[in-house]
Amino acid sequence: MKIFALYRWWCAAAFVLLTGCWPYTEPATGEYAAVLRRGEKVTKADTYGRFAALSVEYRQGGGSLMSAENHSMRLIHNDKIVVKTTDGIERWTDFAQPVYFVKRQEDDGMLAxxxxxxxxxxxEKIAAxxxxxxxNETYMHGFPLSPGVRYFPVDQRPGFLLRGLPLKTTVLPSPPEGDGHLQAYVLAAISPDGASFAYxxxxxxxxxxxxxDAGGKRRDPIPLPRIYLADAPSYQFNPxxxxxxxxxxxxxxxxxxxGNWEVRPDGIAPGAAGARNAVExxxxxxxxxxxxxxxxxxAACLPGWRRPDAAxxxxxxxxxxxxxxxxxVPSAPTAAFGSAVGVxxxxxxxxxxxxxxxxLDGAPAAVTAQLSARLRESKTPFVRVDECPRRTGNxxxxAAQLAQQLKRPESLGRELEQLLDTWEERxxxxxxxxxxxxAVRANAxxxxxxQTLLRADLSRKD
Incomplete structure (x- = not known):
């Protein structure tokens, strides 16, 4: 019986050692002991003024091999806990006084x-x-727009702006629901009076x-020539x-x-097309x-155009x-590619x-011939897919015609390849x-x- 009891004691001891289920937990010690509980210790402290952002490690168990550890952050002020547990604390360095972004677990992760x-x-909770x-890893809580202002983008919505101090939140107005297919939600500029936003x-x-506008009223969108802004050295920057x-x-x-705000993009002007047919x-x-x-x-757009009526x-x-x-629709009869312009x-x-x-009111064959002629006159390289020979092998x-015309022998680009692969069925x-x-097609x-099916710099490498 003694041997069996001793065996059970050793099994229990081994279990405690391996699982960390030891009833004793080390008391907190050190400078911040007053704001720590048993088993916690501070691994890093960033102090600013009367605030201190603490990195806290909590060890559950008596220091055995299998004891569990939890890591969190805590914000204190004058040796009193302000935020007990959070995943991260970021100081907003735009201000001389200490200002911190935190996500409080007791508020379901809402930013404060x-x-x-x-x-x-x-x-101060930020309801938005x-x-x-x-x-991203560099800017977890908003991207700096200007001193004291941060931009918080949201998926499929413009997001919100945060200004301080005093704290002011501006929820950016969304375009009307019917315009959702444009998917223009990225804040690019703000009007001089701060009442209108360009996305x-x-x-x-x-x-x-x-x-x-702030009330959600929008202007007509202006499409832009495709532009590719300079790449950044790493993903940890402000995109x-x-x-x-x-x-x-x-x-x-x-x-x-x-009296409403509009933007005039650089190079957009009523006379931008010069003597050439602007529609063509x-x-x-x-x-x-x-x-x-x-x-x-x-006023930056071409005059002589209006919205079509229902008829x-x-x-x-x-x-x-x-x-x-x-x-x-044009206010006066207008022609393009040898045909009258409709819508x-x-x-x-x-x-x-x-x-x-x-x-257009012209037949597809006539419009196709006119478009081919205009491209040749303007010396624009192009390939008519219906004139390509049947593909052989892989x-x-x-492939050969596009490589010659577009100067892209390495690849046609994923989007273009997919379009060409499916076009034979259309x-x-x-x-x-x-x-x-x-594409030139017959109208029902x-x-x-x-129809414009793709707009991109097709000479760019993927």
Whole structure:
């Protein structure tokens, strides 16, 4: 019996040693013992003024091999706990006084700003952070926009701005629901009075700009020639800094005829197309054509265009759905590619970036011939996919022709490859140019339509 009892004692001792289930936990010691519980110790302390941000390690058990450890942070002020447990504490260094960003577990991870007022610690919850926001390892809580202002982007929404001190939160207005297909949610610029906001669709390759007032009222979007902003050395930078630096010189704010703010993108002007046909240029060169816009209210856009009425839309567009939000017709008869212009439509439903589609009264064969002639006259390199020989072996569709014209022998680009692979199953004639891909197809309502299927610098390597 004694041997069996001794055996059980050794088994229990081994279990305690390996699992860390020891009833005794070390008491807290050191400078911060008053704000620690048993088993906790401070591994790092960052002090500023009367605040201290503590990195706390908690060891559960008596120091055995298998004891568990938990790591967290704690914010104290005047040796009193302000935030007991959080995953991270970031000091907002724009201010002389100590100001901290923290996420409190007791508030379901809602962001709070902690600072000192009248000698006491103040915790201000930021309600706009309830549904989360984007950040990176360098900027976990907002991206610096200007001294004392941070931008908090949110997926599929513009996000919010945070100003301090005193703390002020500005929830950025979202574009109307019907404009969701534009996907322009990235803050690019703010009007001089802070009442209107310019959004783009990408922080590194913007292709459209959309102005929205604080009340949610928007201007017509202006598509831009594709631009690729300079790459950053690493992902730990402020990805919006290059966008804001570019927008400060690329966008000029002005008021339209109704007194509302608009932007005039650099190079966008009514006479940008010169003596060339402005509508035709939209389907010949992204860099030239998209320096013209057609919104009637914007003084930077080409005059002589208006919104179509319901009858004009029914005659041109198939289906009985809702009227497209961004459609334009000329006030006087206008021709393009040898045919009368019907409706000019701005949309991104068929392509990744907002692009124009043109409805004409001419037959597809005639429009195709005219587009080919214009491309040759302008000395624009292009490939007509229907004129490529049948593919052999593993070669891609039109591989040799595209490599010769686009100077891209290594790769056609994933988007272009996918488009060419699926095009054989569709009707129409596909044109590939250095900065865009367009198709001439028959319109179900009669006449033809030129659709922009891809707008990108096709000479860029993936």
């Amino acid at each position: 700003l902690v600072h000192e007022q009248a000698g006491k610690a103040v915790v 952070s309830e549904y989360g926001y984007r950040g 783009v669709d990408s922080e590194y390759a913007p292709s459209v700009v959309l102005v929205v 919006y800094e290059r966008l804001w630096a570019w927008s400060r010189t690329a966008f000029a704010w002005h008021r339209n005829g109704t 240029q939209l389907f010949i060169s992204d860099q030239t054509g998209y320096r013209t816009c057609f919104a009637a209210a914007n 004009e839309l029914r005659r041109t567009l198939p289906g009985d759905g809702d009227a497209p939000p961004f459609a334009y 000019l439509l701005l949309s991104r439903e068929c392509c990744r970036v907002p692009s124009y589609h043109l409805y 070669d891609g569709k039109c 009707d129409g004639v596909l044109f590939v140019m250095p900065s865009m891909v367009v 309502q009669g006449g033809s339509v030129i």
